[in-house]
Every structure is written in C-alpha cells, then in structure tokens.
Amino acid sequence: ADPDHLRHTAGRADEGSNSGGRVLVASHLETQEPAGVGAFIRPAGGVTEVVGIGVLPAFRRRGLAQAITSTLADAAFDGGCSLVFLSAAGEAQSAIYARAGFVRQAPMLFMSKLGD
Secondary structure (H helix, E strand, O other), rough: OOOEEEEEEEOOOOOOOOOOOEEEEEEEEOOOOEEEEEEEEEEOOOEEEEEEEEHHHHHOOHHHHHHHHHHHHHHHHHHOOOOOEEOOHHHHHHHHHHHOOOOOOOOOOOOOOOOO
C-alpha cells in the first residue's frame, strides 16, 4: 500500500492512444517533492513490461518501490493485459518485486543490434 504521507499520480506515456503505457510519479503530500517513479510500456498482445522503478534516497525503505510496482501492475491488468513482467537488477530488487506479487519464472534473453 502507499505510504500515508505520499500520493501518486499516473498519466499515459502516450496521450494519443488509449492503449499507451503509463508513467506513475509518487510525491510527498505536503511538499509535492517527487519521491519515486515507474512506468509500464505500451502493451502488445496483452503483454507489458514494468520499467524504471526508482525511489529517491530520502524516501527509500518505506515500501514505496513495492507500492509503485503493484499500482502499475494493477493498472496494466485493469487495462486488459494478461501478462505483466519485469526484470530485476539484483536480489534486493527481486525481493521488492516478490512482495509486490511477482514470481520468478525463468531467465530472459536480451538481444540488441549494434548500429553501423
């Protein structure tokens, strides 16, 4: 759940499309200071990825990363996604995402193409 002294606002990453991704910014209720952010990319075939979860140091260890992750996943499912995935940078992040309801499934293969 969201910490009591923080609020979140969500907006479409692509205002021109009802099926665009979402960006969520959490901020302090009194000061409006940004506290954390996250997003999910435009869904394709009912699948999306939660990305860019970040919390400023002054707001860490309060459950905010978990709240942002859960809120984004819920919004994606509410928007019609049947699969929401993410990639954890390490074990600490994996633990946060597990508390948000994500389950480790399998390794992912990342591929990229270098430009000329």
